[in-house]
Amino acid sequence: MKNMSNRENHLDIMRGFVALWIVAIHVMFHNEFGQSDWARYITLIIDVPAFFFISGMTRFVIAKDMTAGAIVKFATVFALVALFFGGGLPAIINTLTFQGIKPLPNWENFNWSYWFIPVYIIVLMLGNAIIHKISKYKYMIMIGLAALFPAMYFNFIEIPNLPIFGTSVRHIAFYLSLFLFGYFVMEKIIGTLWQRKFAIMLLVVSVWLFAVCWWYAGNTVFDLQANKFPASLPYILASMLSVSAIIFMYRKNLPALTGTKRILAHVGQNAIYYYAGQMIGTGVTRKLVPFLFNEVSWGWGLKFVLLLPIALLVTVIAAEVLRIIVDKLGKASDLLAHGLFRLGNTLKTSQVA
Numbered sequence: 001m002k003n004m005s006n007r008e009n010h011l012d013i014m015r016g017f018v019a020l021w022i023v024a025i026h027v028m029f030h031n032e033f034g035q036s037d038w039a040r041y042i043t044l045i046i047d048v049p050a051f052f053f054i055s056g057m058t059r060f061v062i063a064k065d066m067t068a069g070a071i072v073k074f075a076t077v078f079a080l081v082a083l084f085f086g087g088g089l090p091a092i093i094n095t096l097t098f099q100g101i102k103p104l105p106n107w108e109n110f111n112w113s114y115w116f117i118p119v120y121i122i123v124l125m126l127g128n129a130i131i132h133k134i135s136k137y138k139y140m141i142m143i144g145l146a147a148l149f150p151a152m153y154f155n156f157i158e159i160p161n162l163p164i165f166g167t168s169v170r171h172i173a174f175y176l177s178l179f180l181f182g183y184f185v186m187e188k189i190i191g192t193l194w195q196r197k198f199a200i201m202l203l204v205v206s207v208w209l210f211a212v213c214w215w216y217a218g219n220t221v222f223d224l225q226a227n228k229f230p231a232s233l234p235y236i237l238a239s240m241l242s243v244s245a246i247i248f249m250y251r252k253n254l255p256a257l258t259g260t261k262r263i264l265a266h267v268g269q270n271a272i273y274y275y276a277g278q279m280i281g282t283g284v285t286r287k288l289v290p291f292l293f294n295e296v297s298w299g300w301g302l303k304f305v306l307l308l309p310i311a312l313l314v315t316v317i318a319a320e321v322l323r324i325i326v327d328k329l330g331k332a333s334d335l336l337a338h339g340l341f342r343l344g345n346t347l348k349t350s351q352v353a
Helices: 009-030 037-043 048-061 067-085 089-096 109-114 116-133 135-153 169-189 195-222 224-228 233-249 259-269 271-293 300-352
Strands: none
Touching: 009 037, 009 048, 009 109, 009 233, 009 259, 009 271, 009 300, 037 224, 037 300, 048 116, 048 169, 048 233, 067 089, 067 116, 067 271, 067 300, 109 116, 109 271, 116 135, 116 169, 135 169, 135 195, 135 233, 169 195, 169 233, 195 224, 195 233, 224 233, 259 271, 271 300
């Protein structure tokens, strides 16, 4: 199966859905309105792991290595967020050197989302290096990284969770294995007779292993947030529910997109902006909660339903503003580079003359 030259609409749709679902997660986690722990845990079944898995699938679809461009765009987006909400140049330096955004007072939720930035950049660089430079070993690396987590959880081995560039070894190992798994699924599974059978088998094995973890460690396995930082086997197995669903539902070459699918595809194509935008969106809801619900005895479910549209609206506005600014900056830099190139040619010509 050869790489496809164009974007796959279904990948953009799924990435867009995950990007918006993360808004729901952060409304649930970054606000206090009486919600239960179980409600929080359930939202984590669809989470960042699905995003990394889809990124690996996309890497197979887009044959051209666009790592450098993606990292530059990523850095530009979060530098802008740091500039507007972090207090100027020091905040930009902290952000780009993996020290956190260190936001202005009452915007603490920015740092709760920041962990994703160094992980994404490092995984993108390592994943593409593995695919390009040592491609024949990529699936051995994937299996080896994935095997570390059950071995650590059941105390067969012990590996210290060392810090690295603003994140940790365990996070890099997990999300890199997911990135390579997405590439593997796109190369070997999608479009075959085994696609849906593979998804069902992955789901069954993950649920069975989760039950084994429950037997081994008790109810602590259900605290997915605690098992997310650092990445631990129960959280990894829970994330396989969304990965299985992606594999099961995936269809290549969707027809022309309309309505909701078109909107989700747009979000998916601009997921970086929407991830940055949700930091602002959920930050706004954090400020609104004391004013909206201070004297209100409504259930947490109704409060969540009221907060989510606000967070989504602010996220969309912030994301689109960031997208326009970065696009303008990109065009300006292209014009500057073109002007400098022409100036250099003119100077060379005048020297020869």
